[in-house]
Amino acid sequence: KKTKKVAGPPGMVVSIAVEEAQDVGSHTEYRVVTQIEGRGVRVTSWRRFRVFDGVFRKLKKRYTDLPACPAKRFSPLGLSSSAVEGRRLELQLFLKTLNQHAKAQHDMDFKELIGYHRAVSENTIKNSVAILTFKNENSVRKKYYMIMQ
Numbered sequence: 001k002k003t004k005k006v007a008g009p010p011g012m013v014v015s016i017a018v019e020e021a022q023d024v025g026s027h028t029e030y031r032v033v034t035q036i037e038g039r040g041v042r043v044t045s046w047r048r049f050r051v052f053d054g055v056f057r058k059l060k061k062r063y064t065d066l067p068a069c070p071a072k073r074f075s076p077l078g079l080s081s082s083a084v085e086g087r088r089l090e091l092q093l094f095l096k097t098l099n100q101h102a103k104a105q106h107d108m109d110f111k112e113l114i115g116y117h118r119a120v121s122e123n124t125i126k127n128s129v130a131i132l133t134f135k136n137e138n139s140v141r142k143k144y145y146m147i148m149q
Contacts, residue, residue, distance in 0.1 A: 015033075015034070015035045016032065016033070016034050016035075016092070016095045016096055016099055016114055017032070017033045017092060018030050018031065018032055018033075018088050018089075018091045018092040018095065019031045019032075019033050020088070021084045021085070021087070021088045022046070023084075027048050027049070027050075028048070028049065028079060028084055028087075029046040029047060029048050030046065030047055030048075030049070030052075030087075030088055030091055031044060031045075031046055032044070032045050032046075032047055032095070032113070032114055032115065034114045034115050034116060036116065043115040043116075044115070045114075045115040047113065049070075049072065049087070049091075051113065052069060052070075052091055052094070052113065053069055053072060055109050055110060055112075055113045056069035056094075058109050059098070059104050059107060059109060059110060062103075062104075062107070063101065063103050063104050063107075065101075066098070066101065066104060067094060067097045067098070069094055070087055070090035070091055070094060073087070095113075095114060098110055099114075
């Protein structure tokens with residue numbers, strides 16, 4: 001007898017990964033890759049640690065039973081490659097745990113962190129790149145967000 005594999009509801013986040021870290025001078029950014037079931041969408045975005053921490057602080061006010069966000073580490077010389085890799089793994093586990101939390105997984109701040117809204121709203125665009133430009137006092141930087149089928 002053949003068993004039918006049952007998928008989650010369309011639009012459900014299937015997987016979240018923090019795939020790599022990149023030193024951008026004064027800080028490190030982490031590449032978050034999210035796949036959405038039923039939409040055939042994989043969205044990639046870069047986030048600095050303070051964004052993860054900021055979202056955690058907002059969520060913690062709403063839901064007291066959340067796992068701890070990885071701790072902030074300061075070093076005048078920057079983090080070693082092993083420390084960055086350790087934090088990447090901690091952030092990945094943190095996001096996966098939030099994605100399994102009954103309420104946090106539906107929270108708008110969490111969905112923004114993992115790029116869910118962008119993935120859902122742009123799911124008709126195939127193999128396109130959205131370019132957002134950020135300005136700070138020292139430079140102008142561009143972020144590239146890939147939407148892939």
